[in-house]
Every structure is written in C-alpha cells, then in structure tokens.
Amino acid sequence: MDEPITRLSTHQCWDFLRRHELGRLAYHLADEVHIVPINYAVDHDPVTGRRSLLFRSAEGSKLLGVVMNADVAFEVDELEGEHATSVILRGRARRLEEDEAHRAENVPLRPWVATPKWNVVEIDVTEISGRGFDLSRPWRHLIIDES
Template sequence: MSDAEDVMIVLDESECWVLLRSHSLGRLAASAAGVIDIFPLNYYADGSTILMRTTPGTKLVEMTIHSDVAFEIDDFTDEEAVSVVVKGTAEWLDTRSAIEEADRAPLVSWLPTLKYVYVRITPTSVTGRRFVRGPEPERD
C-alpha cells in the first residue's frame, strides 16, 4: 500500500461521534495571550456536545478569556489508528438547571479529586481520520 487513499480514510461526522462516545479520555487545546496549552481530561460525548468537569485553574482561565478550543481523541491497534478532532466554543455551565443536567451525565473522573465546574464544548466542526497501519514502503 503506497497511495494515501489506500491508507487514510476520512470519517463522516456520525462515525466521529461513535468514536467520541466510545472513549472517555481526550485532550483539550486552549489558548490565551498567545500561549497554547493542551490538557488531558475525562469527558462525556452526548452525540452533539462534549461535556467535561474541571477545577478553577489554567484551563478554565484560558477558556474564559478565549472560548474557541480544540478537542482531540485518538486510538490505535496493530492494524489501524483513528483520530477525531472537535473544534468549537467552550461554555462554563453556570445555571442551576444546566449543572443539574450535567450532574446526570455519566462523566467519571479518573482522578480522586473533586471537580465542581462543568464546561461544555459546542462544536463548529467535527472531523476524523482512520489510518491503516503498516511498514513504510521502500524509497525509490
């Protein structure tokens, strides 16, 4: 296999959401004052948005200053790899009804810390790729 078409498949948005719903750990890219940061975090994908919980700190400050964010998950086996990227707007949930709704989501932290702040990413784009893995071809 040497053609890019043979080894890379563009996923449609519904396939991306299936992958997002099947994972619980991703990476959030946020920026403020010209500095870009990437944070690993647990999340829940409901099929149209990404929900996360956090504590006051750098990522929350950055999302408050600049609400445009990117979120990414990936996975791989010996045969293939996948990547899904969500670009969108982060919103700090601050109404009682939004927080109560978020409390009902199956969002579980991997860390034994209390996280009281919910943030929801509303996508402006959802893209994904599936890659067939294999050895690099011989050079000419």
C-alpha cells in the first residue's frame, strides 16, 4: 500500500506557519475544551533563535481561560485540490506583560475585527508536527449533489 501521508520537518512546519495567518486554538475553560479561530503571527527572536506564536485577544474574552490553564493546542491547515497539509502544535500560553506587548507591533499581526482593547498572548511551543495528505475523496460528488 502506498503511504499517503508525508511528515513535515520542524523547519517545514515553521515555514508553513509563517506563510499562513489563520489557525484554531484549543484551550481549557474550567473542565471543558473550547476551540476558536484566531489570526496569529510567528515571532522570531534573532538573538536566541527562539520562535513562538503571538495573537491578540479582546479584553474580557473567555479566551483568557488560558490564564487559568496554560495548556493549549493549535492547528493550521491548507487544502489544495487533492492535497492537504496540517501543522499541529501544543504549548503553553501566557498573556504578555505591558512591557512585552510591543512585540506584537513587529510582526504582521493585527486584529481582524476592530475592537477597543486587546491583550497579546504568546504560545511557547513545546511540540510541533506537520503532515501532508494525498486525499482520496470518492464521496465528493455526493456533497456537490446536495448543495
């Protein structure tokens, strides 16, 4: 059987993340799991070489559940014809302090929707992996028939 899945290198994963801007964050809120689409940017410290993700969160958002439980997962994907790519990471989220929030000014990160006040949250990435899939979608005509 042909192997329809390819693994991305860590370098390829970060390159994929850098070329995209919309992902989905999974986080804890009390004992529930929640998910939300967010736009993000990759921050890169030229001195240490450390890379992390930054995003903005509206003041008072339940997204600040990450302050209570920092454990998060994040996913970015792309579907092009018969090929899909997905990068998944896990990490620790924390709200940046005021004297660090300026880091969000140096990356291509803006709120998608205008809202008065934002916090900047960083994800310190502890695991990252990416996969490419060659898809077989024999049922696709069913979906087209339905719409």
